[in-house]
Amino acid sequence: MRPNNDIGKNMHEITSGDFSVRKIMNEIVGLSPAIVRVKRATRKIAKSDEDCLIIGESGVGKAQVAHIIHRLSRRRSDPLVKLYPSEFYSTKNSQNGEFTQHFDRIISSAAGGTLVVFDVEEFPDQQKFQLQELLQGLNGYKKFWEGSSRPRIISTSKLSPQKALEQKTISTNLYYKLNRLMLEIPALRSRKQDIPYLYQKFIRKAARAQGITLEGYALSDELYDGLMLYNWPGNVKELKNCIRTLVVTAENGLVKPTVLPFLDNKDPLKLFAEKSLPEAVQIVENYLLKKALGRFEGNQTKAAQHLQISEASLRYKLKKYVIDNK
Template sequence: MMSRILVVDNEKSMREMLSIALKNEGYEVETARNGEMAVEMVEGSDYDVVITDINMPRSNGIDVLDAVNRVRPETPVIMMTGYASAETAVETMKKGAYDYITKPFNMKDFMLVIRNASEKKQLAEENTYLKFALKDKYQFGNIIGQNAGMKKVFEYIEKVSNSNATVLIGGESGTGKELVAKALHYNSSRKNYPFISINCGALPENLLESELFGHEKGAFTSADSTKIGLMEAAHKGTFFLDEVYEAPHSTQVKLLRVLQERELTRVGGTKPIKVDLRILAATNRDLAEGVKQKVFREDLYYRLKVISIEIPPLRKRKEDIPLLVQHFINKYNEQHDKEGKIQGIEPDALKCMENYEWPGNIRELENTIERAVVLEPGGLIRVSSLPEEIFKAPSPADNLIPAIEGEGPVDLEQTLDNIEKSMLLGALSKTDGMINKAAKLLNLSFRSMRYRVKKHNINAKTEGNE
């Protein structure tokens, strides 16, 4: 896209000369004959670069610079003057001018300054766009879910985003732990600084420490130069330790020091380096059990678990499947530019997906929908577009009802009890364990629901007794 440039000079010949030269280079050019006119134009339009003479009658170039700084601070301003003085140059640069040029000037050098200034504006706009895009992408409102467990996740994100507290995110593989971590970062005061992550189980011990903390030249055989570690690079931002359970014991000791002292030492170094970081960690393992088994440090465990967020697996939030399916249909309709867009999913196909247990959680569901969007020739995802393991998955009732085979007896009472307990647990999971609300879902009276909960020895609660 062609850059828009405003040229401000009280000399008509200078305005015309610069306008012709800049248009020949492909720029869109507007001109102003004095500072007052330029200020009005700046306040009403957006320019990629402003070029202004300093010495003009009444309103001068400094006034134009001040106006740009007030309404369009990201726009580079190039100051021109035929009366160069060190004091004026220093003043304009202190006020934020991009460059200071003395007339007469070499046109080739002048065009280089213009090109660099224009590129700076474009980079600033791209950077701003990317920051807004990232913030929008990782708004906690864009994490899909209406399940009671997911609502708790949203509440925690909203409450703790702007704190510096360490957060431990738990959940099975594929539940979206990194998405929650990014939501915490991009909704915090650190959002304009780096979000850097590392998978603690993906690297051998020596390489993991070099990546985390950096190394000094000569620290080991291949260390032919000093390297800044990822934690140091994330200064003022957020550092995410994914699969922290897998961190070797020696690395755990060094991570503890970062959390306690807010400093680290590069591999092979002796000088402590201060870092300002927010630490987030995630695991699909039971860290408390790791502490009992002596594979995870107890002091590090408590340092990480200042705030704990647990993401429920997809099999425990199946009411969210229709929302997630439509979300991923929309995403992959856009990504795979097919002639016929997928509008939705047939009821039979959705039922198959709701019956499936989803061991791979959201990640598996997303891959399934992408596959279906690519393969489906019609406007709705059908059962035939789903993987075999999904459309052949038994329904929950099939798992509870034993087949009557041979001559062996089937315990009907026990089977009915199992079905009843399963339905009670399902209703309670959708109502955050509230008996009153679960009773309504099952069309039972409160007394009948309370009796059945007690009969099956299920933990539940009533309103006012939380």
């Protein structure tokens, strides 16, 4: 269903407790069942002090969730240190064990706080081995947090556990040590009902950042249809970039949907040019089902009549595409 524009009110209805906690949790935008589950799991994981593995495609918001877990944890006043695989592929530090020394410096700076290890499957084998030693308390790593405590490790991965182990991008031993707790962030295409909420957040933020005043922030029917039909391979990050483009290219305070390549109405079928026939059918069916349910406010009988299919067929397709019409 297409939501109204009173985003703030809706977001507060699903949170409870201290205002500062609500404010932080509302940074994860959306009301879909999938993202509500992520919010609940995030709060519970933040209360724990166990190491955590966050998995999800590129652009879904793994870094944001890792940051929120730290900010809601008992370590919130201690350092949040980030470690990227790219730090270990530079040729200038490749001699005389400088990578090992760099890793040790990072660990030392994170003592007592949280260490976020991004894309753990992409690290060189030597640094994966160091990470395993750190988790086991071997090789003298305890000296780095004397008088404090070992940093909590939050790692992220683009690969599902099964794929990571099958492709041997991470050892079984290291995987199970990192994966004391696991949180999966869903792809945007599986929670498209959150797109209008994300649109409101991003367009207002982009307008402020660019110093641009828009005539209005409501999502037009044309833009709504285009955003909901597109499959978002780059997930939330791609949506954010697209909305920034809309703001920067606005004319006389009005956004122009056609500046986005996939919203060029001259050839609406070009969205399917690289799709197989079954994939194209799935995209169109998913889109039409959601449109019909939104139009009739979740009434399955009216939606089925509008689509000229039986209610049994409608229910089957809702289950097939995991569409929640509540």
